Amino acid sequence: MSKWIALVLGLLTFANPSFAQTYPSKPIRWIVPFTAGSTSDTVCRILQPELSRLLGQFVVIENRPGAGGSLGTTEGAKAAPDGYTVTYASSSAFATNVHLMRLAYRPVEDFAPVSMIGATPYVLVAHPSVEANTVRELIAFAKAQPGKLSYASPGNGTGSHLSMESFKATTKTDIKHIPYKGSSPAVVDLVAGHVQLLFEPVASVGPHVKSGKLKALAVGSDKRIAKLPEVPTFSEAGIEEFEPVLGWFGAAVPSGTPPEIVATLNAAFVTALDTVRARLTDELGIIVRPTAPEKFGEFIRSEIPRFGKIIAVSGIKVD
Numbered sequence: 001m002s003k004w005i006a007l008v009l010g011l012l013t014f015a016n017p018s019f020a021q022t023y024p025s026k027p028i029r030w031i032v033p034f035t036a037g038s039t040s041d042t043v044c045r046i047l048q049p050e051l052s053r054l055l056g057q058f059v060v061i062e063n064r065p066g067a068g069g070s071l072g073t074t075e076g077a078k079a080a081p082d083g084y085t086v087t088y089a090s091s092s093a094f095a096t097n098v099h100l101m102r103l104a105y106r107p108v109e110d111f112a113p114v115s116m117i118g119a120t121p122y123v124l125v126a127h128p129s130v131e132a133n134t135v136r137e138l139i140a141f142a143k144a145q146p147g148k149l150s151y152a153s154p155g156n157g158t159g160s161h162l163s164m165e166s167f168k169a170t171t172k173t174d175i176k177h178i179p180y181k182g183s184s185p186a187v188v189d190l191v192a193g194h195v196q197l198l199f200e201p202v203a204s205v206g207p208h209v210k211s212g213k214l215k216a217l218a219v220g221s222d223k224r225i226a227k228l229p230e231v232p233t234f235s236e237a238g239i240e241e242f243e244p245v246l247g248w249f250g251a252a253v254p255s256g257t258p259p260e261i262v263a264t265l266n267a268a269f270v271t272a273l274d275t276v277r278a279r280l281t282d283e284l285g286i287i288v289r290p291t292a293p294e295k296f297g298e299f300i301r302s303e304i305p306r307f308g309k310i311i312a313v314s315g316i317k318v319d
Contacts, residue, residue, distance in 0.1 A: 023083055023261055024057040030251075031079075032088045033072025034154065035065045035182025039201040039284060040088060040249060043117065046279055050272035055264075059086075065182045068157030069093035070103055077105035081256035083265065086114065089252040090159075095303040097157040099311045107304065112257050113296035115269040116250040118286045121221035122163045122199040123206075123228065125214045130196050135218050135237040138197075139171045146174035151197035152186035153179050159247030160186075162310065163199035163220060169314040170242045190214065201247065202227045203284035220244025227285045245310065248289075248303070250296050266293050 030048070034040040044061050051059045064072030069092045076087030094107040105111075124135070130149070132138035142149055153161035156179050168175055178195050180186040183204050190198045190205075191213050198205070199220070206227050208214040216231040221244065224233060234242045251269055253262060270290045273280075280286040291299070 023264065024055050026084065027058045027060050028055065028084050028086060029079075030059050030061050030086045030088065031064055031072045031076045032061055033064050033066070033069040033076075033090065033093060034088075035184045036063050038154065038183035039120065039203040040090065040183075042203060042284060043249070043280065043286065044088060046276050046284075047117075047269075047272050050275050051268050054268040054271055066155070067101065068097050068155040068161070070097050070101060070105075070157070074104045076252070077110040077254060079254050081112075081254040081258075083253060083257055083261035085254065086265065087111065087252050089113070089250045089300070091246075091248045091303065091307070092155075092158040092162075094252075094300055095307040096159075096162055096311065098304060099308045100157045100316065108297075108301060110255055111252040112255050112262055113293045113300060114251040114253055114262055114265045115273075115293065116248065116289045116291040116296045116299060117269070117273065118280065118288045119246050119248040120201040120203075120284070120286050121219055121225065121244065121246055122159060123202050123209075123219045123225075123231065124163075124167070124217045125190070125198050125200060125205045125209060126217060127190060127193050127196050128212070128215055129193055130215075132217070133215065135234065135239055138217060139173060139239075142171075142173035142175055147176060149197060150176040150178050150195045151199075152190050152195040153177065153198070154183040154186050154200075155179050155181060159245050160199045162307070162314070162316065163245045164197070165314040165316045166245060166310055167199070167242055171239070201285065203286075206285075220246070225285050226282070243310075248299075250291075252296075262293055 032041050032044050048059050069090045073093040079085035132141045151164050187204050189195050209216045218234045218237045219231050273290045277288045
């Protein structure tokens with residue numbers, strides 16, 4: 001445990017001697033608004049044992065997928081502000097969907113940020129039947145046969161959806177959107193050939209690329225990623241004008257949660273992330289970015305208008 005985290009916990013105990021004995025006194029529910037087996041779910045399950053150990057109570061993961069993460073996020077927003085319900089705060093549910101849907105929650109007003117967890121670049125993958133082995137060839141094929149290709153996404157407003165619509169707007173191509181309720185069914189149908197394309201984090205599609213069931217055309221990051229070193233960036237692929245979307249995620253609790261509880265959760269997340277950093281990076285390609293609560297809050301507030309501009313340029317609509 002770092003000196004900073006130990007100091008925070010020490011100050012909390014000094015300010016309220018009974019606090020350390022009263023929270024947490026029962027299991028903590030962690031709402032993950034995406035399907036089991038998705039990258040988001042995997043990240044949380046890697047963190048779960050460490051969080052349970054550090055907090056002294058079992059952290060129970062509950063998957064509540066749907067509406068690009070908004071269904072589970074709504075449930076998290078309406079929970080009691082007592083520290084026993086944590087919500088997986090994704091860029092789609094917190095920064096994208098506010099521009100696309102009529103939400104039953106307000107990302108800034110209804111949540112107290114705990115910590116950012118990290119971010120992940122998206123890989124553009126295709127079914128082997130697609131007659132293109134490079135991004136340039138894909139663009140040429142899509143323009144020659146507009147509307148013939150289809151792409152999957154884990155749902156409207158997700159980083160996957162936003163990435164492809166931004167790509168379509170940049171390249172002036174016509175590719176049909178097929179939304180799914182989560183990454184897992186989207187990847188399954190892509191591997192089966194029911195759809196042809198998908199933007200998805202490397203953790204979900206990397207094994208299929210390695211086995212030859214899918215082919216990776218480019219990765220949406222500034223540099224190549226260690227999990228797929230042979231796959232070029234979009235800039236290397238000659239699509240320099242395309243600005244890739246970086247999906248980010250963190251943890252939040254309902255607004256009104258006592259600051260000392262937020263601080264305790266933040267300390268647990270920061271320590272847990274330090275412990276599993278190598279695994280998240282090596283296995284999932286995650287860029288680990290733990291933060292103080294106020295820093296994560298500032299980041300969310302800055303991302304909402306940024307994603308709004310991308311949506312406006314891309315012309316994204318909820319299907």
